[in-house]
Amino acid sequence: xxxxxxxxxxxxxxxxxxxxxxxxxxxxxxxxxxxxxxxxxxxxxxxxxxxxxxxxxxxxxxxxxxxxxxxxxxxxxxxxxxxxxxxxxxxxxxxxxxxxxxxxxxxxxxxxxxxxxxxxxxxxxxxxxxxxxxxxxxxxxxxxxxxxxxxxxxxxxxxxxxxxxxxxxxxxxxxxxxxxxxxxxxxxxxxxxxxxxxxxxxxxxxxxxxxxxxxxxxxxxxxxxxxxxxxxxxxxxxxxxxxxxxxxxxxxxxxxxxxxxxxxxxxxxxxxxxxxxxxxxxxxxxxxxxxxxxxxxxxxxxxxxxxxxxxxxxxxxxxxxxxxxxxxxxxxxxxxxxxxxxxxxxxxxxxxxxxxxxx
Amino acid sequence: xxxxxxxxxxxxxxxxxxxxxxxxxxxxxxxxxxxxxxxxxxxxxxxxxxxxxxxxxxxxxxxxxxxxxxxxxxxxxxxxxxxxxxxxxxxxxxxxxxxxxxxxxxxxxxxxxxxxxxxxxxxxxxxxxxxxxxxxxxxxxxxxxxxxxxxxxxxxxxxxxxxxxxxxxxxxxxxxxxxxxxxxxxxxxxxxxxxxxxxxxxxxxxxxxxxxxxxxxxxxxxxxxxxxxxxxxxxxxxxxxxxxxxxxxxxxxxxxxxxxxxxxxxxxxxxxxxxxxxxxxxxxxxxxxxxxxxxxxxxxxxxxxxxxxxxxxxxxxxxxxxxxxxxxx
Numbered sequence: 001x002x003x004x005x006x007x008x009x010x011x012x013x014x015x016x017x018x019x020x021x022x023x024x025x026x027x028x029x030x031x032x033x034x035x036x037x038x039x040x041x042x043x044x045x046x047x048x049x050x051x052x053x054x055x056x057x058x059x060x061x062x063x064x065x066x067x068x069x070x071x072x073x074x075x076x077x078x079x080x081x082x083x084x085x086x087x088x089x090x091x092x093x094x095x096x097x098x099x100x101x102x103x104x105x106x107x108x109x110x111x112x113x114x115x116x117x118x119x120x121x122x123x124x125x126x127x128x129x130x131x132x133x134x135x136x137x138x139x140x141x142x143x144x145x146x147x148x149x150x151x152x153x154x155x156x157x158x159x160x161x162x163x164x165x166x167x168x169x170x171x172x173x174x175x176x177x178x179x180x181x182x183x184x185x186x187x188x189x190x191x192x193x194x195x196x197x198x199x200x201x202x203x204x205x206x207x208x209x210x211x212x213x214x215x216x217x218x219x220x221x222x223x224x225x226x227x228x229x230x231x232x233x234x235x236x237x238x239x240x241x242x243x244x245x246x247x248x249x250x251x252x253x254x255x256x257x258x259x260x261x262x263x264x265x266x267x268x269x270x271x272x273x274x275x276x277x278x279x280x281x282x283x284x285x286x287x288x289x290x291x292x293x294x295x296x297x298x299x300x301x302x303x304x305x306x307x308x309x310x311x312x313x314x315x316x317x318x319x320x321x322x323x324x325x326x327x328x329x330x331x332x333x334x335x336x337x338x339x340x341x342x343x344x345x346x347x348x349x350x351x352x353x354x355x356x357x358x359x
Numbered sequence: 360x361x362x363x364x365x366x367x368x369x370x371x372x373x374x375x376x377x378x379x380x381x382x383x384x385x386x387x388x389x390x391x392x393x394x395x396x397x398x399x400x401x402x403x404x405x406x407x408x409x410x411x412x413x414x415x416x417x418x419x420x421x422x423x424x425x426x427x428x429x430x431x432x433x434x435x436x437x438x439x440x441x442x443x444x445x446x447x448x449x450x451x452x453x454x455x456x457x458x459x460x461x462x463x464x465x466x467x468x469x470x471x472x473x474x475x476x477x478x479x480x481x482x483x484x485x486x487x488x489x490x491x492x493x494x495x496x497x498x499x500x501x502x503x504x505x506x507x508x509x510x511x512x513x514x515x516x517x518x519x520x521x522x523x524x525x526x527x528x529x530x531x532x533x534x535x536x537x538x539x540x541x542x543x544x545x546x547x548x549x550x551x552x553x554x555x556x557x558x559x560x561x562x563x564x565x566x567x568x569x570x571x572x573x574x575x576x577x578x579x580x581x582x583x584x585x586x587x588x589x590x591x592x593x594x595x596x597x598x599x600x601x602x603x604x605x606x607x608x609x610x611x612x613x614x615x616x617x618x619x620x621x622x623x624x625x626x627x628x629x630x631x632x633x634x635x636x637x638x639x640x641x642x643x644x645x646x647x648x649x650x651x652x653x654x655x656x657x658x659x660x661x662x663x664x665x666x667x668x669x670x671x672x673x674x675x676x677x678x679x680x681x682x683x684x685x686x687x688x
Contacts, residue, residue: 026398026400234666
């Protein structure tokens with residue numbers, strides 16, 4: 001088998017170099033990332049975390065990163081737009097430390113901000129947990145799904161349900177989620193193929209499937225997946241793995257699905273069914289770029305998302321020297337342990353939340 | 360519909376907002392960021408436009424010139440949801456012709472068919488107009504470019520459901536399956552249309568099973584059609600092993616020497632059904648299921664060896680506790 005699947009060596013040093021560079025700057029032609037720079041930072045920090053290379057960021061740089069993330073926190077209980085912005089796009093000298101039109105938190109960026117803070121070892125003491133949860137509650141729609149920002153600015157689907165679940169889990173406060181309604185939404189998104197779609201009626205997609213399962217897992221509701229459904233879902237997922245991972249039936253394999261499809265199987269306790277992993281790994285290795293980073297397909301330019309999720313996918317295959325990840329939150333196991341120690345400190349009393357610093 | 364692509368700046372000299380006389384009264388406002396992380400090396404045009412965008416949002420200006428500015432801003436970054444949102448505020452305030460805006464967004468969608476924000480903008484406009492007469496055309500164009508564009512399918516399904524546009528939809532999907540029987544998005548749409556129109560009545564399920572078996576014949580290793588078949592059977596009480604069309608089709612195919620993993624997998628599940636019911640007098644026995652799993656693991660589908668071993672084990676467990684429905688695999 002080894003010879004048949006001879007593939008390029010894994011290049012952790014090159015990936016580290018690229019991710020470190022991304023933390024400083026990204027190319028001009030990536031202007032579309034402008035409103036969501038926090039997400040790009042998240043991919044870079046998480047990627048370095050999975051590589052076990054967070055120490056390559058100096059303490060001073062870590063401090064700078066943490067301050068930057070906190071500078072994007074919005075606390076606004078009147079408009080219910082608390083959370084983290086994705087970039088300082090709407091920040092001006094005049095509205096510094098003040099609320100202003102279009103200074104809104106965005107649910108994905110709030111999730112990414114919290115993840116960055118945890119990965120860098122911050123104690124979340126400057127996070128206004130209460131306001132974020134209160135605003136997040138206003139983002140849930142009647143059908144149980146979530147939108148990303150207030151005031152009708154964005155679409156609603158399973159991705160944002162996942163973000164809401166992650167935020168609630170990280171802040172140890174589920175008061176921003178009507179869990180019954182969330183579960184109903186997740187159920188309604190089961191396609192006849194048994195995977196989940198982004199919204200009701202949509203084609204089964206392993207990205208939405210991961211988001212659905214992780215939301216159930218984090219809210220302690222995995223028993224909502226019946227035994228019958230579980231086995232059918234495992235079949236659908238393993239059929240998405242053919243010398244690499246794809247996300248939908250009859251779609252080509254793509255690096256990021258090594259995480260979405262693999263992660264969904266992991267949450268069902270069925271990842272080991274893919275062993276031996278070498279046959280699936282080699283396709284990902286071919287998407288490594290000569291100057292570092294992973295791409296969607298072979299001979300494509302690398303990008304932060306595929307680099308980070310590709311590394312997360314490889315981590316589940318236990319490749320040296322990659323760190324273990326806590327799959328449902330897509331965070332390193334170390335960062336999850338750090339979170340757990342914070343949770344222990346916070347205790348169970350909701351009054352503790354009151355003591356959070358206000359921005 | 361009018362198209363915004365006609366006003367491309369090709370060949371014309373770029374004029375910065377700071378040099379435009381009609382913007383003299385506005386003071387541009389830069390982004391407030393002391394020590395940037397993930398810094399973008401903005402082009403001078405980008406900085407210029409967004410400095411003026413911040414200025415009009417701060418001022419709350421909703422005017423023709425502000426509308427034109429948002430058009431430049433979304434050209435530079437169609438993924439900026441704040442710009443789209445502010446543009447909608449202006450459109451409302453100025454009571455603009457939304458049909459014209461539909462034409463504009465159609466042109467943007469054709470250039471950026473995989474962008475969430477552009478489809479969201481279109482969806483809000485259609486809601487405001489309460490008119491979805493162009494939605495089938497727009498999504499069809501996007502689907503012609505990429506038959507599996509998730510955004511386009513999602514938008515089409517939303518419009519169809521919201522405005523009850525089921526007429527001719529079946530023909531549309533039939534054509535797509537004819538063009539590419541492996542187009543899973545088309546199969547999913549077929550299911551969507553039936554589920555929300557006629558529903559899966561007994562007659563419909565019978566018709567669909569016959570149609571699907573015919574499609575399977577054309578490409579026996581096509582997972583899409585096998586998955587659709589499984590989806591249909593969920594609407595019957597007889598299961599896979601209780602449907603004569605399906606069982607005889609599968610047996611004939613197997614006898615003819617076909618070894619599609621999806622065929623074998625289906626027969627394994629037929630065995631599982633019968634074993635779990637404790638039926639003895641059947642072709643679908645534990646031993647046959649196990650033998651098929653072995654064939655799949657070793658010859659037909661060796662990339663999933665561990666999976667097929669797992670299925671075989673489940674089948675055995677099922678036989679031990681046969682008749683207990685809660686443990687059906």
